[in-house]
Amino acid sequence: MNCLEFRQLKLSDPDCISEEASLHQSGCPECARFEREIHELDASVHMALTVAVPEGFAAKVLLNQSLQAHPRRPKRWYWMSMAASFFFAVVLFQWSPAETLDEEIITHLDHEAHQVHGNSGDISEDEVRNVLFAVGGDIDHSLGSVTYASICLIDDMLVAHFVVKDGKETYTLIVIPQEIDENMPFQTRHWRGLIVPHPTGSLAVIASTQTESIPDFLQVAKRYGASIKRATI
Amino acid sequence: MVVRPLKEPSWNILVSDKVLDVMANKQARYENLVNAYSPWLYRYAYWLSGEKSAAEDLVQETFLRAWRFLDSLKDEASAKSWLTTILRRENARKYERKQFQYSDVDMDSISSETKEFDARPEVSALRIALKNLPGKYREPLVLQVLEGYSLKEIADMFDLPRNTVATRLHRARQKLRSVLQDDTAENRQRR
Numbered sequence: 001m002n003c004l005e006f007r008q009l010k011l012s013d014p015d016c017i018s019e020e021a022s023l024h025q026s027g028c029p030e031c032a033r034f035e036r037e038i039h040e041l042d043a044s045v046h047m048a049l050t051v052a053v054p055e056g057f058a059a060k061v062l063l064n065q066s067l068q069a070h071p072r073r074p075k076r077w078y079w080m081s082m083a084a085s086f087f088f089a090v091v092l093f094q095w096s097p098a099e100t101l102d103e104e105i106i107t108h109l110d111h112e113a114h115q116v117h118g119n120s121g122d123i124s125e126d127e128v129r130n131v132l133f134a135v136g137g138d139i140d141h142s143l144g145s146v147t148y149a150s151i152c153l154i155d156d157m158l159v160a161h162f163v164v165k166d167g168k169e170t171y172t173l174i175v176i177p178q179e180i181d182e183n184m185p186f187q188t189r190h191w192r193g194l195i196v197p198h199p200t201g202s203l204a205v206i207a208s209t210q211t212e213s214i215p216d217f218l219q220v221a222k223r224y225g226a227s228i229k230r231a232t233i
Numbered sequence: 234m235v236v237r238p239l240k241e242p243s244w245n246i247l248v249s250d251k252v253l254d255v256m257a258n259k260q261a262r263y264e265n266l267v268n269a270y271s272p273w274l275y276r277y278a279y280w281l282s283g284e285k286s287a288a289e290d291l292v293q294e295t296f297l298r299a300w301r302f303l304d305s306l307k308d309e310a311s312a313k314s315w316l317t318t319i320l321r322r323e324n325a326r327k328y329e330r331k332q333f334q335y336s337d338v339d340m341d342s343i344s345s346e347t348k349e350f351d352a353r354p355e356v357s358a359l360r361i362a363l364k365n366l367p368g369k370y371r372e373p374l375v376l377q378v379l380e381g382y383s384l385k386e387i388a389d390m391f392d393l394p395r396n397t398v399a400t401r402l403h404r405a406r407q408k409l410r411s412v413l414q415d416d417t418a419e420n421r422q423r424r
């Protein structure tokens with residue numbers, strides 16, 4: 001290593017210690033002086049860069065987040081939460097571990113079927129997006145008519161739960177941040193559906209057994225699966 | 234049992250104790266990140282944007298975004314790089330929106346801002362020199378000197394060859410050195 005190489009190294013990466021560099025430095029007083037000078041420069045630059053952070057800045061950041069997350073409450077909220085507390089007490093009481101994913105979903109649907117807020121009308125795209133964010137998802141293109149959107153808990157995972165309308169058909173979609181290897185069809189007395197792998201983990205498409213014809217779940221999963229993508233930062 | 238609305242109550246989302254636990258964990262995790270990394274992010278944002286209020290906004294937006302995507306951060310050890318990357322992207326987005334030019338910041342406000350921090354003449358001379366440095370030289374220097382990022386880490390973050398980053402850091406130090414040398418020469422003359 002010659003003087004030029006040594007100086008270039010020290011100017012781009014002062015803390016780099018290579019055997020070659022230290023060998024040169026110990027044999028060249030000029031470069032040893034240069035090295036000290038660069039370290040002094042870096043110490044001053046460090047001081048110059050360390051600008052004062054505004055007082056209470058972290059608290060301000062946290063406050064900002066909580067203001068964004070909890071906007072004002074509508075009035076009808078209170079009684080609905082009271083009704084829900086009973087509902088959740090029932091669900092949690094009946095929660096049984098070690099179920100497979102489809103069983104977990106069916107358990108969830110059977111209990112949520114009693115919920116009063118299921119048919120709460122048109123859900124805006126922003127609301128759909130906010131629910132998807134909770135599970136690391138995002139809207140790629142519109143899901144069409146959405147009549148229900150909720151963040152729910154299935155097997156300790158936050159999932160995004162939607163009810164969508166496609167013409168006369170009504171489907172339940174559940175976006176689950178858990179990967180599955182292959183398509184998983186299932187059927188019970190009330191529900192039939194299909195869970196498919198999806199970029200967010202997996203996607204369940206469910207319809208009531210009360211429908212006239214059996215839907216082509218693979219097609220439905222494809223159509224809605226394409227509308228939902230993995231969120232990117 | 235406590236039942237509280239999760240985020241926007243208008244969604245009619247009803248929350249159980251179990252969900253509250255998950256949310257409380259998320260909140261605690263988030264608070265740790267804010268406490269640990271907001272000083273670094275503020276300083277980085279300050280040197281990216283060139284002024285205090287823009288830096289504050291940038292960090293606020295970065296953390297709001299981090300909150301939304303917190304579940305995608307799998308490993309706390311990579312939190313700093315993750316946040317730094319979000320901040321860089323937020324800044325790029327802002328820059329596109331406003332076409333904000335670093336040189337628009339007027340020098341009077343810089344010198345009054347820089348004086349507050351540290352009264353030592355060589356430090357305030359350096360601050361002005363750092364502000365005048367082109368962004369592509371200043372940014373890697375901030376990462377290297379302030380937070381000890383390695384050349385490789387910076388190269389990865391900027392998606393540039395390692396040698397390009399090395400050259401920029403080399404130029405940055407050369408420029409600062411010459412400013413300091415001029416400054417000391419001036420001081421000597423005054424005496």
Ligand SMILES: [Zn+2]
Nearest residue numbers: 002003028031
């Ligand atoms: Zn030498």
Ligand SMILES: [Zn+2]
Nearest residue numbers: 112150152161
């Ligand atoms: Zn649900």
